Amino acid sequence: MIIDISPIGVAVREGGDLTRLHVESTNPHAAADSEQLRIAGLGYLTDDGAVMLEVGALYRMVSTVADPDILPRWDAMLNDAQHKGWTDAERRFVRTRLQRVGTDSGNTSPSDAQAVRFRRVLGHFAxxxxxxxxxxxxxxxxxxxxxxxxxxxxxxxxxxxxxxxxxxxxxxxxxxxxxxxxxxxxxxxxxxxxxxxxxxxxxxxxxxxxxxxxxxxxxxxxxxxxxxxxxxxxxxxxxxxxxxxxxxxxxxxxxxxxxxxxxxxxxxxx
Ligand SMILES: Cc1cc2nc3c(=O)[nH]c(=O)nc-3n(C[C@H](O)[C@H](O)[C@H](O)COP(=O)(O)O)c2cc1C
Structure with a gap:
């Protein structure tokens, strides 16, 4: 299962497979990822660049698109993730890697910085x-x-x-x-x-x-x-x-x- 983050929002792909769970972002900068995850109520970025996905929100998202057989296997998959140390103690969050795609190494170019600034300034309009x-x-x-x-x-x-x-x-x-x-x-x-x-x-x-x-x-x-x-x-x-x-x-x-x-x-x- 892949969670896509892009400037227009968050989407889920290949919803039938939890073992390949990871996040792919086409945003130029981590600040945009953080904002999109927070607005979608899906989780947050860690200091070391991983993503902590909120299990309840992930389930709600997946349950609308997954193959029917993934849902009975959900608990087993979470147990497996916990076993591997990918969840927090309460199993509220599951840790996944973030892959930045379509941008060069995630560095903020001047135009990326302009985009972040544009969103930040315009966001002051309630x-x-x-x-x-x-x-x-x-x-x-x-x-x-x-x-x-x-x-x-x-x-x-x-x-x-x-x-x-x-x-x-x-x-x-x-x-x-x-x-x-x-x-x-x-x-x-x-x-x-x-x-x-x-x-x-x-x-x-x-x-x-x-x-x-x-x-x-x-x-x-x-x-x-x-x-x-x-x-x-x-x-x-x-x-x-x-x-x-x-x-x-x-x-x-x-x-x-x-x-x-x-x-x-x-x-x-x-
Ligand atoms: C608070 C909020 C405001 C948004 N405002 C807009 C907007 O004005 N125009 C827009 O195209 N998308 C806006 N979005 C993003 C869209 O909702 C999102 O890109 C869209 O649902 C993507 O799904 P779709 O591919 O089904 O269209 C907003 C999202 C949030 C959370």
Missing amino acids: SGVTVVTGSDSDGPAGFSCQSFSSLSLNPPMVLILPGRSSTSWPRIQATGRFCVNILSADQEALARQFALSGVDKFAGVQWSRGVLGAPCLTGACAWIECEINSVRTGGDHLIVLGDVRALEAAHDVEPLLFHRGQFGRLAAVS
Whole structure:
């Protein structure tokens, strides 16, 4: 099993085999790996460059994509890992190696440093968190999306910015419509789950179809259903304008917030 970390997030590959468990990163720098692991709730980097993966989070990720026979063998595989000294005493974490791929020896070049600085500085802008969803003949699709904004009142329009390497957005775009689910403060786990790539993100998620057919996640603060007006390129992202066709809000539900790589919730200013 290989955990892939890249600038767009975390994904799992070859989920049927725990013996070859390791992490591959295309990030240029360890700081980005640390941030991605933390946001996905998957674990942390050690000082000697290994990765401690949180066993519960790993299981949740693997259980959505693994061959069915891996799950009954999970405890045996963990016992084996513990025997080999790869787990901590409580078996909360399993230690794996980190392989950096597609970068030269992991050194930070000036442009890598610029990328780290860009993310760090831009991360000071606090926002809510949404999950953008759609549904095609293969089923529901969705991804966590911070880049969302109200755009126009007359006519009612919104804006979202999907990354060009998102695998979920092309499926959603092909349907011509999407739903922006504004997450509530209790939905941090959903924000992490929908930020993973290559897993069944809707496993265990409650949702219903909106007026346009896109998934509306149960427990969200608000739902904005749109038809796609236009899509144009903006660097490594897409600028998607949506014509709002239906919208609804829950009453008295606090929003989930995101700031400097951390999830949070509102606090009263005294
Ligand atoms: C808090 C948070 C905000 C994010 N905001 C965006 C965003 O605005 N645009 C985007 O493309 N990806 C964003 N992501 C990353 C995507 O969720 C992630 O790359 C995507 O789920 C990858 O899966 P996919 O291949 O199924 O699209 C964000 C992730 C998190 C955790």
